[in-house]
Amino acid sequence: MTTPPAQGGYTCPYCRMASDGGGGTCPHCGAPVDVRLKVSDSGWIEQPPIRDMAHIRFGHSTCQVSGMYVPVAEMALHDQDWVYFSHHVLLHTDPNIRLGNLPLKGGWKRMRAGMPLIMMTAQGPGHIAFSADEPGETIAVPLAPGRAVDVAEHRFLVATGNVNYGWQNSNVWFTTQDGDDEEWHYPVGRTIDQFAATGGNGLLLLHAPGNTFVRDLQPRQRILVQPGGLIWKDTSVRMFLHFEYPHGQYWFSSARYQAKSTWLTLEGPGRIAVQSVYEKPEGSGHVRRTSGATTHQW
Amino acid sequence: MDRIECQWCKAQNEMGRTNCTTCGAPLDKKDLVTDSGWAEAPRLRDMTEFRFSSSTCQIEGEIVPVAEIALAQGDSVFFEHHVMLWKEPQVPMSALNTGGGMKRMLGGMPHILSVAHGPGRVAFSRDATGEVVVLPLHPSMELDVREHAFLAGTHSLDYSFVRIKGLANVLHGGSGMYMDRFVTHNEPGLLLLHGYGNVFQKTLQHGEKIMVEPGGFLYKDSSVNMNAVKQNVKTGLMGGHSMYLAEMTGPGRVGIQSMYVHHGSE
Numbered sequence: 001m002t003t004p005p006a007q008g009g010y011t012c013p014y015c016r017m018a019s020d021g022g023g024g025t026c027p028h029c030g031a032p033v034d035v036r037l038k039v040s041d042s043g044w045i046e047q048p049p050i051r052d053m054a055h056i057r058f059g060h061s062t063c064q065v066s067g068m069y070v071p072v073a074e075m076a077l078h079d080q081d082w083v084y085f086s087h088h089v090l091l092h093t094d095p096n097i098r099l100g101n102l103p104l105k106g107g108w109k110r111m112r113a114g115m116p117l118i119m120m121t122a123q124g125p126g127h128i129a130f131s132a133d134e135p136g137e138t139i140a141v142p143l144a145p146g147r148a149v150d151v152a153e154h155r156f157l158v159a160t161g162n163v164n165y166g167w168q169n170s171n172v173w174f175t176t177q178d179g180d181d182e183e184w185h186y187p188v189g190r191t192i193d194q195f196a197a198t199g200g201n202g203l204l205l206l207h208a209p210g211n212t213f214v215r216d217l218q219p220r221q222r223i224l225v226q227p228g229g230l231i232w233k234d235t236s237v238r239m240f241l242h243f244e245y246p247h248g249q250y251w252f253s254s255a256r257y258q259a260k261s262t263w264l265t266l267e268g269p270g271r272i273a274v275q276s277v278y279e280k281p282e283g284s285g286h287v288r289r290t291s292g293a294t295t296h297q298w
Numbered sequence: 299m300d301r302i303e304c305q306w307c308k309a310q311n312e313m314g315r316t317n318c319t320t321c322g323a324p325l326d327k328k329d330l331v332t333d334s335g336w337a338e339a340p341r342l343r344d345m346t347e348f349r350f351s352s353s354t355c356q357i358e359g360e361i362v363p364v365a366e367i368a369l370a371q372g373d374s375v376f377f378e379h380h381v382m383l384w385k386e387p388q389v390p391m392s393a394l395n396t397g398g399g400m401k402r403m404l405g406g407m408p409h410i411l412s413v414a415h416g417p418g419r420v421a422f423s424r425d426a427t428g429e430v431v432v433l434p435l436h437p438s439m440e441l442d443v444r445e446h447a448f449l450a451g452t453h454s455l456d457y458s459f460v461r462i463k464g465l466a467n468v469l470h471g472g473s474g475m476y477m478d479r480f481v482t483h484n485e486p487g488l489l490l491l492h493g494y495g496n497v498f499q500k501t502l503q504h505g506e507k508i509m510v511e512p513g514g515f516l517y518k519d520s521s522v523n524m525n526a527v528k529q530n531v532k533t534g535l536m537g538g539h540s541m542y543l544a545e546m547t548g549p550g551r552v553g554i555q556s557m558y559v560h561h562g563s564e
Contacts, residue, residue, distance in 0.1 A: 093509045120541075
């Protein structure tokens with residue numbers, strides 16, 4: 001059980017932030033403090049859903065998460081606090097919330113990657129709420145000053161103003177041959193978002209379809225995950241592709257080109273989070289070039 | 299005799315009941331209301347049953363709930379034909395001509411609504427994760443509903459559709475050209491909606507405003523004024539796209555759904 005100790009502080013096993021453990025939920029990430037820590041035999045920790053109407057504190061403001069299928073993150077913004085988000089996740093706002101924009105560099109590349117070209121900002125005081133467009137869980141990732149995480153494309157919901165936002169090419173790709181054409185594939189997306197807290201504790205809210213699982217990888221420890229299943233990882237975690245070709249009894253029943261498995265190798269040290277719903281990897285055909293990948297033929 | 303008032307539909311229930319007989323909302327659980335005043339639609343317990351006229355409705359399942367209706371003789375419900383999940387063979391069917399054929403075709407709405415008559419059972423569900431919202435309508439009420447969101451309505455409801463006024467509202471409001479309008483006269487009626495994701499309701503005071511993502515709008519009292527308002531935030535290169543929000547002005551109820559396709563990025 002993760003019940004807080006009788007004396008001293010409580011460290012949330014999901015966000016690793018310290019609090020007094022009172023109130024039934026972690027004030028930093030909203031995870032319940034009175035539930036059993038569920039760890040699979042292989043070491044995956046099941047992230048419990050944020051309880052309906054639970055509060056998360058940040059700056060002088062609060063965030064209340066409501067609903068269970070497609071949760072809504074409703075923020076009561078203090079006039080000294082602001083948040084930024086992609087415009088399509090805004091659900092409702094008080095008329096007095098001041099909306100602005102946060103221009104981003106690399107507009108052409110972002111447009112090609114299907115990423116929003118600007119972020120909107122909202123400055124308190126007032127209430128504003130956000131939700132995603134698919135069933136799943138809202139995940140709160142509190143960031144201590146200096147901590148940074150990489151987040152897969154389209155998982156971002158909203159972040160506090162003191163969290164720096166950046167993005168870079170994911171550098172995880174491969175090409176296949178289709179006739180005379182070479183097709184490019186980006187199993188974790190063309191780009192990856194990066195968030196880093198500066199100045200004080202920051203809060204990052206993500207939305208992931210299905211259920212969420214986290215685990216800590218030791219230095220050089222590796223695990224293979226579905227590329228579309230990655231939600232976020234510590235920046236210290238390295239990632240690259242791995243192709244597997246299952247072996248059949250006869251040459252024609254062996255998977256060579258069409259039925260290969262495309263994996264994302266994650267190598268520690270650091271924490272990773274995956275979601276149980278993911279898109280089927282694309283890219284049948286002979287792999288010609290990669291961004292750097294390992295291969296195994298069974 | 300002591301009564302319990304349902305916090306969702308305000309119907310009076312006998313002491314000791316755990317679900318409202320009129321809308322099925324749990325009576326033994328407190329309403330969940332966010333700090334800013336949005337009340338979560340009650341999460342109906344699996345197999346919850348409630349009554350309308352001489353018939354009953356049972357809600358089954360939780361992820362994509364099914365509304366199973368046991369129609370009594372003389373009762374009927376109307377619906378869009380594609381939401382009917384199953385029916386008993388002997389349940390008589392008829393059609394309700396909505397009028398305005400060309401307008402409805404332009405609005406992408408069905409010309410004809412199906413009607414199932416009692417006695418017998420018929421069941422309805424929509425096509426995505428969400429909640430069945432049960433809205434008992436007292437006499438002399440008018441409710442406007444986003445098109446394609448209603449699951450079924452009882453025979454005592456008058457159905458019509460209203461054009462969304464203003465070109466900006468049609469083009470940028472995210473709710474299409476028309477809204478379904480349900481009106482009660484002397485009898486109460488029951489309306490079942492399907493909201494995608496989770497559903498929340500807020501009651502606006504006279505003149506009170508709230509800005510809502512147009513795709514999230516689900517229903518409103520007809521007394522609530524809805525207006526698409528352009529936001530001074532450009533979201534595209536060279537100002538190619540702008541953002542609109544639906545400004546809702548009270549008095550009356552507004553219902554929203556948490557899962558939607560943002561109309562600007564469809």
